[in-house]
Amino acid sequence: MTRQERRRQTEERILGAARALFAEVGYERATIRGVAAAAGVDPALVMQYFGAKDELFRRAIHAPGEQPLEIAPERLADLLLEAIRFKLGETDDGSLALFRSMLTHPDAAEHFRTATARQVREFATGIPRPDGELRASLLVAISMGLTIARELLRLEPLQEATPEQIVDLLRPAFQSLSASG
Amino acid sequence: MTRQERRRQTEERILGAARALFAEVGYERATIRGVAAAAGVDPALVMQYFGAKDELFRRAIHAPGEQPLEIAPERLADLLLEAIRFKLGETDDGSLALFRSMLTHPDAAEHFRTATARQVREFATGIPRPDGELRASLLVAISMGLTIARELLRLEPLQEATPEQIVDLLRPAFQSLSASG
DNA sequence: TGGTTCGCTCTACATTCGTTGAGTCTCAAC
DNA sequence: GTTGAGACTCAACGAATGTAGAGCGAACCA
Structure with a gap:
């Protein structure tokens, strides 16, 4: 596995842990340390990848494929x-x-x-x-x-x-x- | 104004400030210091009167006269x-x-x-x-x-x-x- | 194979928070 | 008028949190 892949994989793991924790306890009670622990990673790494807690949250709630649904006026x-x-x-x-x-x-x-x-x-x-x-x-x-x-x-x-x-x-x-x- | 009245009045003022602040920013972002400042009082007094933040919140959300409404089955x-x-x-x-x-x-x-x-x-x-x-x-x-x-x-x-x-x-x-x- | 980049960790700092205990001042009782 | 109680404040502690910077070790490139 190349270095880039591993890096991307770690980032995705952090993002998943963040999503789950934010969903479970909300923004205020979810901590960087908690996310890092759930992802099996050092808290500083979370900061390094996402810059700030706000940014991590913003990335976490951004659903991937959210296409608007079609509207048939009557149905x-x-x-x-x-x-x-x-x-x-x-x-x-x-x-x-x-x-x-x-x-x-x-x-x-x-x-x-x-x-x-x-x-x-x-x-x-x-x-x-x-x-x-x-x-x-x-x-x-x-x-x-x-x-x-x-x-x-x-x-x-x-x-x-x-x-x-x-x-x-x-x-x-x-x-x-x-x-x- | 007697001492007991004044005491009761202060407590009510703190409770009002707490209610407003909890309603505005939620439990986690509302601080004892914030409530105290809004009530024009020292943070320690809030603790002395209510014991803990949890207790203050419990008192704040306890609406006074919440009687159950009558149910006429059809209406x-x-x-x-x-x-x-x-x-x-x-x-x-x-x-x-x-x-x-x-x-x-x-x-x-x-x-x-x-x-x-x-x-x-x-x-x-x-x-x-x-x-x-x-x-x-x-x-x-x-x-x-x-x-x-x-x-x-x-x-x-x-x-x-x-x-x-x-x-x-x-x-x-x-x-x-x-x-x- | 040697050097350099880069993913990652360790340690630490500053701030903010809930909470506490000692202390101050005012008012009521004798 | 003295004393005591009680309303209230001051100063501080310990813990937790977001965040920053230095450092380590392995993977990549020459």
């Missing part, structure tokens, strides 16, 4: 429900790290705000109404609340339910919010 | 929407402090979990169905997501909308989730 509700069903149960640590930290870490909050604003505008094009953006915001708020309650707070009834069950119950709600008529 | 949706409309725009710092910190502070998470579990059981009695608890959990998750998005993250379209607008848009969703038929 928006179904598409969103599909996305939620997919995400529930298999939410990636990057997103969880962002969710976990966005209430206490200003950078995380800002990142989420801009990402959400883009998503809201995107959804809103599928809801041709004067209050389209508000409806889209509610859709985002609802799915955010759902992920937080189930994956982070681990509320019992939600955690035990299957994604299909949840999505079925949520369908009327999403349809009424995304109704274009 | 559950309307009652919940009423509660949401009331809370939106005038959410107390104690609740915001709890929301802000519950993803990163284990004690806050535990407090929220038990409070929510009780609330879910309460709502579930108004939804006589096999999946009543799951439906109730979804209702809680939705209103939590709404409060977080609007009051803590301050997402624009949500913040600009009036409580009435929001409640109106949410009504079908709540009715479908709390439908007892």
Whole structure:
């Protein structure tokens, strides 16, 4: 194995450990030393590779292949429900790290705000109404609340339910919010 | 003014400053020194009165008159929407402090979990169905997501909308989730 | 094979935090 | 008016954290 490969591999291991730790305890309680220990590496190396804790976090929450989903104006509700069903149960640590930290870490909050604003505008094009953006915001708020309650707070009834069950119950709600008529 | 009154008043001032600071920046970033400064008091006094930071937080999030609302089995949706409309725009710092910190502070998470579990059981009695608890959990998750998005993250379209607008848009969703038929 | 680069570690510093114990000052009781 | 209690402050400690710089050892290039 070449030197460059080994270096890249170590960096990826640190990034993975960081993602997991940020997702588990949030930005403030996750320490450089903790990340380094989880990655089997010296804390100074983390600094050397990422410069600062903020930068490490920024890299950690940056999901690799996050392509925007297509919007068919009428089937928006179904598409969103599909996305939620997919995400529930298999939410990636990057997103969880962002969710976990966005209430206490200003950078995380800002990142989420801009990402959400883009998503809201995107959804809103599928809801041709004067209050389209508000409806889209509610859709985002609802799915955010759902992920937080189930994956982070681990509320019992939600955690035990299957994604299909949840999505079925949520369908009327999403349809009424995304109704274009 | 007697000595006891003055003492009580100081304690209340500290508690108010703590509530506000916890609500603004969360448990980890709020410091005893910060609370003390906001209350115009020495940090040591905060310790003397509350013993530890954890205890201060516990006292800060303990809302004074939080009586459980009555549940008329059929009008559950309307009652919940009423509660949401009331809370939106005038959410107390104690609740915001709890929301802000519950993803990163284990004690806050535990407090929220038990409070929510009780609330879910309460709502579930108004939804006589096999999946009543799951439906109730979804209702809680939705209103939590709404409060977080609007009051803590301050997402624009949500913040600009009036409580009435929001409640109106949410009504079908709540009715479908709390439908007892 | 000798030198140099580079991945990586060791040690340490400065800051900030929660927390503590001694001390000060004011007010109430006798 | 003296005394004592209690509200409040001062100064400091120990631990943890982000961060910096020097140094080590092995892999690469000549």
